[in-house]
Amino acid sequence: MAEYEIPELREIPIIPKIKEGVMAHSSPFVAKAPIQTAIGFPGELVDNWEGKLLDKMDDLRGRYRSLQVYLDSCVKCGACTDKCHYFLGTSDPKNMPVARQDLMRKVYRRYKTFAGKFWGKLGMPWMVGAAELNKDVLDDWYSYFHQCSQCRRCSVYCPYGIDTAEISMAAREMMDSVGVGQKYCNEIIGKAQTVGNNLGLPQPALYDTLEGLEEEVEEDTGVAVKFPIDKKGSDILLVTPSADFFAEPHVDGLIGYAKVFHEAGASWTLSSHASEAANFGMFIGSYENMRTLSQRVRKAALDLGVKRIIFGECGHAWRVAYSFLNTLAGPWDFLDQNYPIPQHICEYTYDLIQNDKIKFDKSENDHMTITFHDSCNVARASRMGDKPGGQFDIPRAVIKAACNNYVDMPEDTIKEATFCCGGGGGILTDDLMEIRVKGAQPRMEAYKRVVEEKGVTNLAAICAICKAQFSKVLPYYGFGMTDIISVHQLVGDALILSDAAGDDDSDDSDGEE
Amino acid sequence: MLASLFAGIFYIAALIFVIGVGRKIIQYARTPAPLKIPTTPAPVTQTGVVLRMIREIVLFSSLFKANKWTWIFGWLFHFGLLLAFFRHLRYTMTPDALLWPLVSFDLVQSFGRYASFIMFIGLVGLLGRRFFVDRVRYISAPSDYLMLLLLLTIAGTGMLMSFVAHPDIIMLKEFVLGLLRFEVKPLPTDGLLLVHLSLVALLMVIFPISKLLHAPGLFFSPSRNQVDNPREKRHLASWAAKFDADQS
Numbered sequence: 144m145a146e147y148e149i150p151e152l153r154e155i156p157i158i159p160k161i162k163e164g165v166m167a168h169s170s171p172f173v174a175k176a177p178i179q180t181a182i183g184f185p186g187e188l189v190d191n192w193e194g195k196l197l198d199k200m201d202d203l204r205g206r207y208r209s210l211q212v213y214l215d216s217c218v219k220c221g222a223c224t225d226k227c228h229y230f231l232g233t234s235d236p237k238n239m240p241v242a243r244q245d246l247m248r249k250v251y252r253r254y255k256t257f258a259g260k261f262w263g264k265l266g267m268p269w270m271v272g273a274a275e276l277n278k279d280v281l282d283d284w285y286s287y288f289h290q291c292s293q294c295r296r297c298s299v300y301c302p303y304g305i306d307t308a309e310i311s312m313a314a315r316e317m318m319d320s321v322g323v324g325q326k327y328c329n330e331i332i333g334k335a336q337t338v339g340n341n342l343g344l345p346q347p348a349l350y351d352t353l354e355g356l357e358e359e360v361e362e363d364t365g366v367a368v369k370f371p372i373d374k375k376g377s378d379i380l381l382v383t384p385s386a387d388f389f390a391e392p393h394v395d396g397l398i399g400y401a402k403v404f405h406e407a408g409a410s411w412t413l414s415s416h417a418s419e420a421a422n423f424g425m426f427i428g429s430y431e432n433m434r435t436l437s438q439r440v441r442k443a444a445l446d447l448g449v450k451r452i453i454f455g456e457c458g459h460a461w462r463v464a465y466s467f468l469n470t471l472a473g474p475w476d477f478l479d480q481n482y483p484i485p486q487h488i489c490e491y492t493y494d495l496i497q498n499d500k501i502k503f504d505k506s507e508n509d510h511m512t513i514t515f516h517d518s519c520n521v522a523r524a525s526r527m528g529d530k531p532g533g534q535f536d537i538p539r540a541v542i543k544a545a546c547n548n549y550v551d552m553p554e555d556t557i558k559e560a561t562f563c564c565g566g567g568g569g570i571l572t573d574d575l576m577e578i579r580v581k582g583a584q585p586r587m588e589a590y591k592r593v594v595e596e597k598g599v600t601n602l603a604a605i606c607a608i609c610k611a612q613f614s615k616v617l618p619y620y621g622f623g624m625t626d627i628i629s630v631h632q633l634v635g636d637a638l639i640l641s642d643a644a645g646d647d648d649s650d651d652s653d654g655e656e
Numbered sequence: 657m658l659a660s661l662f663a664g665i666f667y668i669a670a671l672i673f674v675i676g677v678g679r680k681i682i683q684y685a686r687t688p689a690p691l692k693i694p695t696t697p698a699p700v701t702q703t704g705v706v707l708r709m710i711r712e713i714v715l716f717s718s719l720f721k722a723n724k725w726t727w728i729f730g731w732l733f734h735f736g737l738l739l740a741f742f743r744h745l746r747y748t749m750t751p752d753a754l755l756w757p758l759v760s761f762d763l764v765q766s767f768g769r770y771a772s773f774i775m776f777i778g779l780v781g782l783l784g785r786r787f788f789v790d791r792v793r794y795i796s797a798p799s800d801y802l803m804l805l806l807l808l809t810i811a812g813t814g815m816l817m818s819f820v821a822h823p824d825i826i827m828l829k830e831f832v833l834g835l836l837r838f839e840v841k842p843l844p845t846d847g848l849l850l851v852h853l854s855l856v857a858l859l860m861v862i863f864p865i866s867k868l869l870h871a872p873g874l875f876f877s878p879s880r881n882q883v884d885n886p887r888e889k890r891h892l893a894s895w896a897a898k899f900d901a902d903q904s
Contacts, residue, residue, distance in 0.1 A: 213873075217867060220726050220792075222719050226722070272797035295695060303870055466692045467692065
């Protein structure tokens with residue numbers, strides 16, 4: 144099925160011996176000029192790119208304390224070296240977080256520090272871990288900064304909190320600034336800025352899809368669950384990843400949200416202007432692009448006159464929403480201050496469960512035993528609820544309210560230690576399939592353990608990228624592509640719709656544990 | 657002559673250290689952190705952040721999660737260094753000094769002496785990891801080994817002077833107290849002592865231009881020192897605020 148070796152899933156994961164250069168060939172397609180210029184970058188590699196790249200480095204060092212502090216602080220202790228799923232899955236030492244950072248740090252040291260300039264003039268920059276900037280270095284950057292999913296696992300273990308995501312975002316922005324951009328991310332950003340979503344679905348197509356969903360759900364349940372869009376005067380604006388509109392298993396999550404809103408009697412709407420929760424501006428480290436995309440949510444909220452904003456299941460989107468939206472598109476003084484702004488769909492459903500507003504027939508999910516994959520950006524870059532760690536507890540509580548059979552994967556692979564699905568951070572593209580498959584190995588190993596030991600049948604997630612990535616890579620490891628499901632699919636399937644006619648809505652099992 | 661040379665070296669080294677590290681601290685403090693990026697779960701209050709930072713600084717809590725060997729060697733080294741530092745303070749003050757009771761405290765003086773062993777063991781362990789763990793060897797530059805050798809030599813010469821060949825410590829103290837009053841007093845011509853002192857001066861000089869910047873860096877690391885409250889409080893950097901202004 145592929146011309147590269149699929150990593151083996153072992154009983155006891157051990158740290159691989161390094162194998163230099165084994166992933167040097169992995170590089171994503173380069174963005175062509177129209178894609179680059181549409182989002183404010185040069186169309187191709189500019190003249191004197193070395194100087195301009197270094198200027199951009201100065202600019203970013205002056206704007207981001209994280210970058211400056213992280214470039215200076217690393218002591219090469221090695222704490223992070225065995226923490227990246229891409230290193231564990233490939234054995235390529237440049238996929239160790241510190242080595243990935245060093246691709247930039249060695250240039251920083253050579254041109255921006257006394258030690259590097261001094262030894263550089265003597266022709267021995269390597270004495271102090273510095274190196275000359277040349278085309279080979281740029282190629283390495285392009286290759287290995289696109290083998291980072293910005294999942295922040297390394298930052299959990301670094302004694303100084305050095306976050307490789309910050310470095311790889313800065314690296315991508317520096318490359319973009321000299322005309323070297325990644326096709327996948329930059330094309331998507333362009334589409335989201337013009338059409339309103341990553342998939343480029345125009346308004347009529349969205350309307351059609353939602354109408355289809357209404358018919359489908361009514362056929363299924365006998366209840367007229369609505370999927371409103373662009374409905375002015377609604378209370379709630381739902382912003383969700385556009386994959387939710389048609390991809391599997393995403394769409395089952397969307398159906399779940401709609402059923403929850405229906406059952407809660409909420410007045411809600413989607414927006415065609417902000418028909419995308421994802422924000423790929425973050426992946427390329429571009430504050431400006433990230434802000435432009437976020438402003439669409441603000442405009443939609445103002446135009447529709449809503450009181451609340453809720454985000455659907457998407458990992459990095461929740462990071463941007465939870466951690467950055469107030470910064471990028473606030474202040475939100477025109478919204479109802481009694482609710483968190485924005486709110487996660489899991490927080491919303493959880494509140495309804497806590498207040499006994501919705502009930503479940505858990506037996507609907509009895510044919511499955513579920514485990515939960517903590518998506519990296521939710522786990523390590525955001526929160527749910529009002530307590531630290533709510534991002535772990537709330538989705539699990541929602542799943543457990545809807546299912547009888549739930550098991551966690553091994554402790555060192557979940558919560559803050561969770562492994563990325565292998566497709567995050569802007570590498571969910573077919574031209575990077577090899578690194579996606581290999582990067583999924585640590586997660587697949589953990590999944591295999593609970594499948595074999597605890598009889599787990601399905602993996603639930605709250606991230607559009609995780610869902611798309613798993614449907615693609617699960618089969619490489621001998622699992623079914625439909626093992627991956629949306630958390631709100633579990634919710635939707637077990638939710639008791641109180642206006643359903645007849646058969647099984649008598650609340651014989653009320654869903655409480 | 658020798659005393660003047662070392663006095664000069666120490667004044668210059670101290671100046672480089674203070675100005676160099678000071679400039680980096682000012683740079684870190686002045687550079688905005690435009691986005692909220694604490695590694696979560698993170699504290700939701702400022703008090704919580706202070707506690708998180710104390711855990712990182714005192715216990716190396718993240719490193720503990722990462723790797724027990726690196727943690728134990730790293731922690732032993734730093735703890736030993738701290739004790740040794742306190743012990744050395746007695747050379748800089750007379751018994752009428754405010755801090756004297758603290759410095760002359762038996763515990764500091766006796767433990768401080770053995771702290772060098774703790775420090776030495778930690779450093780050897782860290783050096784061993786650099787040699788023997790293939791991942792750590794891969795990321796090590798010559799400067800990474802040299803830094804450990806420098807610290808090992810400082811600790812080693814210190815131990816030799818403390819346990820084997822004692823220099824004229826009274827004379828040394830006079831020299832140090834002299835330095836603090838800008839007077840050059842005689843310095844013992846003791847080989848071990850001169851090596852020890854020269855390397856300490858070298859350490860001060862390379863501090864602001866090397867990875868030793870991790871010490872001030874940790875205090876400014878946004879993933880550790882930010883409060884997790886982005887929904888409650890709008891966070892806006894000065895350079896990012898201009899986008900808002902442009903819009904209205």
